[in-house]
Amino acid sequence: MKHIINCLVENQPGVLARIVGLISGRGYNIDTLNVGPTADPTVSKMTIVAPGDAKVIDQITQQLSKQVDVIEVIEMTNKPHLEREIVLVRVETKDNAQRAEVLDVASMFNAQVVDIQKDSISLQLASNQNAVSEFLKAMQPHHIIDLSRSGVIAVGRESL
Amino acid sequence: MKKKKDSKPEIKEQAPALRSGAQCVIDGLAKAGCDILFGYPGGTVLDIFNCLYDAPFQFILSRHEQGAVHMADGYARATGKPGCCIVTSGPGATNTITGLATANMDGIPLVCITGQVALHLIGTDAFQEADVMGITRSVTKHNFLVRDVNELPEIIAKAFYIATTGKPGPVLIDIPKNIQRATTTLPTIAPESVSMRAYKPDVKVSKSDIEKLAELINKAERPLLYAGGGAINGDASELIRELAHKANIPVCTTMMALGAFPENDPLSLGMVGMHGTAAANYAVDKSDLLISAGARFDDRVTGKIDQFASKAITVHIDIDRSAIGKNVETHFGIHGYLKPVLKAVLPHIKPSKHDAWVKQIKDWKSKFPLGYPQPEGVLMPQTVIKMIDTLSKGKAIIATDVGQNQMWATQYFTYTQPRHWISSGGLGTMGFGLPSAIGAQLARMNELVVCISGDGGIQMNFQELVVAVEHQLPIVVVILNNGYLGMVRQWQELFYTKRYSGVMLSQQGRRPNEGITEEQKYLPDFVKLAEAHGATACRVTTEKEVEEALKEAFKRKHTTVIECIVSPEANVFPMIPPGAHVSSMIGHLKN
Numbered sequence: 001m002k003h004i005i006n007c008l009v010e011n012q013p014g015v016l017a018r019i020v021g022l023i024s025g026r027g028y029n030i031d032t033l034n035v036g037p038t039a040d041p042t043v044s045k046m047t048i049v050a051p052g053d054a055k056v057i058d059q060i061t062q063q064l065s066k067q068v069d070v071i072e073v074i075e076m077t078n079k080p081h082l083e084r085e086i087v088l089v090r091v092e093t094k095d096n097a098q099r100a101e102v103l104d105v106a107s108m109f110n111a112q113v114v115d116i117q118k119d120s121i122s123l124q125l126a127s128n129q130n131a132v133s134e135f136l137k138a139m140q141p142h143h144i145i146d147l148s149r150s151g152v153i154a155v156g157r158e159s160l
Numbered sequence: 161m162k163k164k165k166d167s168k169p170e171i172k173e174q175a176p177a178l179r180s181g182a183q184c185v186i187d188g189l190a191k192a193g194c195d196i197l198f199g200y201p202g203g204t205v206l207d208i209f210n211c212l213y214d215a216p217f218q219f220i221l222s223r224h225e226q227g228a229v230h231m232a233d234g235y236a237r238a239t240g241k242p243g244c245c246i247v248t249s250g251p252g253a254t255n256t257i258t259g260l261a262t263a264n265m266d267g268i269p270l271v272c273i274t275g276q277v278a279l280h281l282i283g284t285d286a287f288q289e290a291d292v293m294g295i296t297r298s299v300t301k302h303n304f305l306v307r308d309v310n311e312l313p314e315i316i317a318k319a320f321y322i323a324t325t326g327k328p329g330p331v332l333i334d335i336p337k338n339i340q341r342a343t344t345t346l347p348t349i350a351p352e353s354v355s356m357r358a359y360k361p362d363v364k365v366s367k368s369d370i371e372k373l374a375e376l377i378n379k380a381e382r383p384l385l386y387a388g389g390g391a392i393n394g395d396a397s398e399l400i401r402e403l404a405h406k407a408n409i410p411v412c413t414t415m416m417a418l419g420a421f422p423e424n425d426p427l428s429l430g431m432v433g434m435h436g437t438a439a440a441n442y443a444v445d446k447s448d449l450l451i452s453a454g455a456r457f458d459d460r461v462t463g464k465i466d467q468f469a470s471k472a473i474t475v476h477i478d479i480d481r482s483a484i485g486k487n488v489e490t491h492f493g494i495h496g497y498l499k500p501v502l503k504a505v506l507p508h509i510k511p512s513k514h515d516a517w518v519k520q521i522k523d524w525k526s527k528f529p530l531g532y533p534q535p536e537g538v539l540m541p542q543t544v545i546k547m548i549d550t551l552s553k554g555k556a557i558i559a560t561d562v563g564q565n566q567m568w569a570t571q572y573f574t575y576t577q578p579r580h581w582i583s584s585g586g587l588g589t590m591g592f593g594l595p596s597a598i599g600a601q602l603a604r605m606n607e608l609v610v611c612i613s614g615d616g617g618i619q620m621n622f623q624e625l626v627v628a629v630e631h632q633l634p635i636v637v638v639i640l641n642n643g644y645l646g647m648v649r650q651w652q653e654l655f656y657t658k659r660y661s662g663v664m665l666s667q668q669g670r671r672p673n674e675g676i677t678e679e680q681k682y683l684p685d686f687v688k689l690a691e692a693h694g695a696t697a698c699r700v701t702t703e704k705e706v707e708e709a710l711k712e713a714f715k716r717k718h719t720t721v722i723e724c725i726v727s728p729e730a731n732v733f734p735m736i737p738p739g740a741h742v743s744s745m746i747g748h749l750k751n
């Protein structure tokens with residue numbers, strides 16, 4: 001099962017390297033890692049998506065918590081939460097027929113058109129990770145020129 | 161919930177005048193209680209060494225940076241206080257890695273200061289630049305790069321605070337040269353006044369956890385205490401003794417906890433694990449309640465993990481929350497410092513006899529004693545250790561290297577007090593023995609320190625012998641010379657059909673074309689080598705000679721090296737092969 005772990009850290013140089021080093025050094029698998037600022041400029045948030053059973057996730061959580069620069073670790077998966085991943089994908093559209101097909105898939109998934117070129121179209125979808133994966137699967141028959149996924153980010157839905 | 165923001169420590173004293181970063185280092189160390197600093201100088205720490213000239217504490221110059229870290233480590237293990245060391249950038253810093261990793265694995269508090277090239281040169285491959293933050297991240301509890309001299313006083317205080325609280329460990333401070341030369345008006349800060357929002361080592365143990373633990377103990381029929389390094393680090397040996405005696409609970413210890421419970425106590429089972437006593441390992445197997453007190457279920461203890469203590473309810477008390485449930489799925493974990501947990505649980509414990517269980521333990525102990533073959537005319541290494549035990553009346557502080565010598569030292573010396581056993585457990589670092597003995601002796605000048613080493617390991621840091629001699633340390637270095645990298649040879653004997661590959665140190669039995677002459681029989685000649693370093697030295701080959709040499713050495717106020725030529729193929733037994741269950745134990749005596 002996939003788990004989403006939010007990790008609040010001191011916004012200091014070297015902290016990202018410390019977390020990444022911990023994850024690779026202890027041989028944990030992770031799917032995605034996202035880092036960004038928070039409302040408090042001294043705090044950064046990392047969101048880690050990792051596969052594994054409860055024991056593995058507990059170890060990751062405990063090892064992260066042990067780091068001197070880690071303020072708080074929250075396992076989001078079993079809590080009410082909102083999660084989003086954003087994908088930007090640029091697909092080849094050589095002719096009108098192809099463009100129509102691509103736009104069809106896009107509208108099925110509620111993806112937005114963000115750029116149109118002579119022979120390509122760029123789409124954006126922000127949704128949960130599953131929907132993003134399904135969307136990309138549906139795009140597969142077309143020629144994907146470029147693609148970027150942000151990794152999952154998440155916020156809780158209940159007051160703390 | 162968010163933890164609270166850093167509250168700036170309140171400033172009690174008048175802000176001192178302008179100080180250099182280098183001076184802040186000296187003042188910070190002094191404030192933290194440093195009385196001995198170990199180290200080695202170089203270009204990027206010249207400013208600190210300049211201030212060190214007038215420092216209120218002693219400086220000990222090692223002969224290799226690895227030696228300096230092990231000395232600080234030995235000092236810390238012998239005292240419980242943080243060890244301090246300082247080295248230069250680049251090669252000085254990279255030479256500390258083994259020492260830091262050794263301390264990190266065993267939870268030993270150290271503060272290591274490294275010089276670094278000036279901030280504006282970082283990343284330019286400057287002379288003697290190394291990415292010390294990157295290299296040391298995984299072998300330290302924490303590390304700091306100082307980017308502003310105004311942060312320095314606080315970082316030094318934080319380093320000591322982090323090193324000594326929670327599960328202790330080494331903390332490194334990387335200080336660029338220009339920061340050492342810059343000035344600040346900020347005062348020195350005491351480690352006690354530090355508070356950090358992201359690091360809160362204090363944990364509260366709930367009343368219900370204590371009651372549950374007491375209930376488990378009161379109900380158990382075959383309870384067993386399994387004490388680990390946390391019992392030493394957490395200063396909990398008194399309380400372990402109290403608990404054991406109150407409810408007649410037998411105690412086994414890991415190697416890291418030797419001395420946490422007196423081995424001459426009838427309830428003591430000695431050491432558990434691969435080379436532990438048969439009785440301790442049987443007790444783990446048969447107990448119905450295993451209470452781990454600061455042990456971490458290391459694979460050298462557990463062997464086959466899913467059969468370890470399979471009949472027991474397992475309780476794991478540890479200050480390191482991540483250690484609980486890491487290797488073994490324990491039934492009940494208590495996250496907290498050992499001392500307050502034991503203190504809180506003691507009043508709830510009902511006195512109990514556990515007659516049948518205690519008798520069973522006694523039977524195992526007499527049925528499976530430690531023992532070894534004693535062929536005529538060969539000096540056995542175990543005999544040497546026993547002699548050290550007898551002649552020092554079990555009072556010596558034993559610092560060991562790694563290998564068979566270390567295991568025999570665990571088995572044939574009777575440990576009765578904490579902090580008398582100084583040995584690299586988690587990392588198993590050859591070369592640790594001699595420098596750690598020096599650190600321990602400097603910390604405890606009035607006690608007898610004996611370093612037990614192999615002919616292989618002693619060569620890894622032999623240069624430090626000079627340090628013992630020049631400071632007139634009465635350390636007794638006992639080299640068990642079996643002519644082999646003995647522990648590796650033992651594994652090759654047992655598990656690789658005696659194909660001895662790359663383990664021969666002795667010159668005897670070599671092919672003639674290797675050009676060994678009679679004078680080169682001993683290579684190196686440890687006696688000459690020790691004498692060249694200024695120590696008193698002798699070579700002994702019989703039990704009688706060992707006895708005389710030890711007696712004299714224990715009286716002498718001068719560093720002594722005793723090279724014991726011992727049986728080349730003696731093995732460490734009993735042994736539970738790696739990853740096996742106690743039922744596969746080999747080489748144990750039966751009465």
Ligand SMILES: Cc1ncc(C[n+]2csc(CCOP(=O)(O)OP(=O)(O)O)c2C)c(N)n1
Pocket residue numbers: 561562563564565566588589590591613614615616617618640642644645646647648
């Ligand atoms: C730095 C280091 N290198 C290699 C090893 C692997 N090793 C463990 S025990 C041992 C042999 C030690 O030989 P010696 O010092 O002669 O001690 P003995 O086992 O013979 O008592 C070796 C090579 C180690 N533990 N540490």
Ligand SMILES: [Mg+2]
Pocket residue numbers: 614615616640641642643644645646
């Ligand atoms: Mg040897």
